[in-house]
Amino acid sequence: EIVMTQSPATLSVSPGDTVTLFCRASQSVASSLAWYQQKPGRGPTLLVYGTSTRATGVPARFSGSGFGTEFTLTISNLQSEDFALYFCQQYNNWPPLTFGGGTKVEIK
């Protein structure tokens, strides 16, 4: 099983900031990495797949990069609606499909 590790667990930032979220895989997942956003009481929504391809309707301020075992999600010019929980997921090796533990982006 591929273990996904996200860091940091929490980011305290201000609107307008740029933040970088990290996701590490225990072994290579090539570019088979997705990012999701989740807000309280709602299901997750897909942000990025294939490491760097934004899902339909996702603003350009979200950008993903990386390959193999190290990945990042950068959010530029943070908006109020971006304060949420973010998860990464690998889909290169399965079963099982595995998720990181999440990073909470909160208002400072």
Add this chain to the structure above:
Amino acid sequence: EVQLSESGGGLVKPGGSLRLSCVGSGFSFSTYAMNWVRRAPGKGLEWVATIGGRAANGYYADSVKGRFTISRDNSNNTLFLQMSSLRDEDTAVYYCAKGWRGERSFFDYWGQGTLVTVSS
């Protein structure tokens, strides 16, 4: 517009059973693999099970293998999760999620979730 709507959650005693349902609309339901993913209180997301579009095979996390069964009724655009021998650690919000392409995939649409609480 793609929509997924789960139902069937509730309070159940350890050792009990529950059946979750998820109705999909806005896409060709039978064409896509469908999945169940859960999130326990204070924890991250955990993949539970996947079923292919033609319902030929189900795939399961080790934590639920032998206790949960995923199935689908393509004529009614409905996904199911039959849960038995439930344990405290199965307490979670259960989401159904549409696979983008094939069984080994990310999830492009999710439902709002249904809460399952296992407690005596």
